[in-house]
Amino acid sequence: MNRNEMLRELQELDFAIQEAVLFLDTHPQNEVALSYYRYVTGLRRKAAEEYNRVCGPLTNRDSRGRRWDWINSPWPWEREG
């Protein structure tokens, strides 16, 4: 997957997580919702790790290594010109 595809996947996962969270706020005992929440958060963690590995840090909290590579472009919100 290229960078845009990975970002798109992260958007979809974040959206699904937020929807599940809103549902769980009013239905905290719903097992289906809970299992879906655990599932998508796991997927989201893996997708973020993949993005960090391939494209660099997704957020300023994902910087790894001995250098501060967050300042290296492109940032996730930048589009190729």
Add this chain to the structure above:
Amino acid sequence: MENVGREPRIPRSWMETDEDFAMECGRPHRPTPPRRPHCAGWSDDFRTRFDEADFMEDEMFVEEAVNLSAGCGCRPKPPVCPPDCGCGDHDHGNRPGNGCGCGNDTDDQDDDGRPGCGCGDHDHGNRPGNGCGCGCGNDTDDQDDDGRPGCGCGDHDHGNRPGDGCGCGCGNDTDDQDDDGRPGCGCGDHDHGNRPGDGCGCGCGNDTDDQDDDGRPGCGNHHRCPDMSLAMAYVARQRWTGKREIYSRPRALLRGTLFVELDLPFTGKGGCQDE
């Protein structure tokens, strides 16, 4: 006293009811509430002051207001008629919202010299909301042969339908068939007779079996909760049982919701809106 050109004060409950209802069902269901009379010498400024407590400090206004209310038989609290509304002999006692008006034409004949609203022989006595509006009259024989100006709606009986008032209407389609040439509201065969608030709006039909299976556009809210009390707000509880209630993630992001049953795009149609 000079007319200061202010808008007449229509009771807030009227405005909210008409606007909210019209917004929901696409057209007004009641006639515009009667405005306070604009008669010579009738000052909007005076009327506004009289409604407020401040007038009690001004003896001139107190005395004048008492005289005014006694002179035309109007209640001192709204509506208040000036000495001369130009309306002659009027009884406003029992008709909410009439203000100066059409009189209490109890014998339903246009022979008593009351100027009314220029509507001729009209009985507004029992029709809520008619007030002093020019109207459709009490067309009791349901024929358009009596020269009443009506609303241009042909033969309509508005007698028993709350909220119809003088609006153009759906008629009294008692056989519930769309075969009688009444212009109606373009709603097909609808009986609005017994449903408060339908008025002349496009409607919910007379869905007596309380099922949403008969192709009537309905308002979507008259027969889906048959056991629910009227005038109470409810929020149906969302369910998630694992049986295909959610979209795939890409589709969910496109539709703006993960849940199929919450995918309710605004189209400006449906519910009580005209198609």
